[in-house]
Amino acid sequence: MxxxxxxxxxxxxxxxxxxxxxxxxxxxxxxxxxxxxxxxxxxxxxxxxxxxxxxNVPAQAMARGRGNVVGLLVHDIVDPYFSSIASGVMRVAARHGLTVTIASTENHPEKELEYVTTLRGQRARAVILAGSRNEDSALQRNLTKELKAFEAADGQVVVIGQRKLPFDTVMLENRAGAADLAEQLARLGHRDFLVLAGPSGLLTSRDRVLGFRDGLARHGVPLPENHVLRAEFTRDGGYAAMVRAIESGFRGCVFAVNDVMAVGAMAACRDRGLLVPTQIAIAGFDDIITLRDIRPSLSTVRVPIERMGEQALDFILDHRADGPRVKPITGEVVLRESTQPLEGK
Structure with missing residues (x-):
């Protein structure tokens, strides 16, 4: 035989x-x-x-009505921000016998829709969408429709990001955090600012730029439109945008709308022979775990990233509420070596 x-x-x-x-x-x-x-x-x-x-896990899920799988959709698995969210999700999931499946859209928002459709077909218990929403209204409508279908099949949906979809949301207060950072940098004596922003349709980038401008305005400091340079929301995007800033002659204080862009900006300064913070000051946003190895240490807005992942899973484990729940998450400004006070402030 x-x-x-x-x-x-x-x-x-x-x-x-x-x-x-x-x-x-x-x-x-x-x-x-x-x-x-x-x-x-x-x-x-x-x-x-x-x-x-x-x-046969899919067959078991079919028989039971749903499985024990939670789908976590992130924009860029290489970014430590998303790996920290995943760590928080998986820590809570393990305590409750849930399996987490991670998929990366590689910064292509339309892939979220494809992954949600797949998870619905597999009868996953829940889906967590981690990352910025997009200004593409047609894309968001189609995504909402598919998520509603997932929910109608007894699945649960949680969003980590902006409150733009009608589901439970762990909402990071991007605008307020960026405003606080701008105010503290202004108090250090900085008056000439430049922002390294993400793509124009990315709401996280938009909110952080608006918040930074709000904070500067409270101190009478302008942020001209030509001092907002857009690039990919990645380390390489930050590097490329910083090269453009350096070549334009800028020598003030740079705010990168996330830490990985800030790390790229610092690398560009190093490659061009410019010293941080004596010639150019740089600040970021998120306080990703890899910053502990960056020198000079980076000023940023500290976000409880792993706790955001834990909160998303807590929403799934909690009994459903009558309507979508929102958990606001605030950041904390941390000033480090990359933004020293200016002499003669």
Missing amino acids: AQRAAGSATLADVAREAGVSLATASRALNGGTRQVSGTLRESVLRAAERLQYTA
């Missing part, structure tokens, strides 16, 4: 090997309202081990 391929055994094979009914084998392996005696359960488990049986 040909040897069965590892992992190809069915539940019926396990039941036959253990000498029990299919229903008993199912209850022994997957649980159920009716208990299986210790002896029978051990017999089934030994049979499953001998046959290298692996449960």
Whole structure:
């Protein structure tokens, strides 16, 4: 008799090997309202081990109405901001027997829709959308429609970002955090500012630019439109935008709308022979974990990133409310070596 391929055994094979009914084998392996005696359960488990049986998770989800999988959709898995969110989600999920599947859109917003459709077909328990919303109204309408269908099939939806979709939201107060940072930099004596922003349709970038402008305005400091340079929301985007700023002759204080762009900006300064902070000051936003290895240390807005991931999973575990819930998350300005007070302030 040909040897069965590892992992190809069915539940019926396990039941036959253990000498029990299919229903008993199912209850022994997957649980159920009716208990299986210790002896029978051990017999089934030994049979499953001998046959290298692996449960068909999609089929189980179909039978139960939903599975134990939580889909986490991020924009860029390389960005430590998203890996920290994933860490928070997975920590809570592990305590409750949930499996987290991570997918990266690679900064292509339309991929979110594709992933949500896939997760709905797999009957995932929940989906968490982590990252900025986009100004593309048609894209957001289509995404909302698909998420509503996911929810109608007894799934749960949580958003980490702006309150732009009608679902539970962990909302980072980007505008307020950027405003606080601008005010503190102005108090250090800085008056000439430039912003390294993300793409124009990205709401996180938009809100942080608006907030930074708000904070400067409170100190009578303008931020001209030509001092807002747009690039990709990545380390390389920050590098490229900083090169443009340096070549234009700028030598003031730079605010990069996220830390990875700020890290790229610092690398550009180093490659061009400019010293931070004596010749150019730089600040970021998020306080990603990798900043501990950056020198000079980077001024930023500290965000409880892992806690945001934990809160998203808490929403899933909590009983549903009558309507979408919102958990505001505030940032804290942390001034470090990259933005020293100006002499003669």
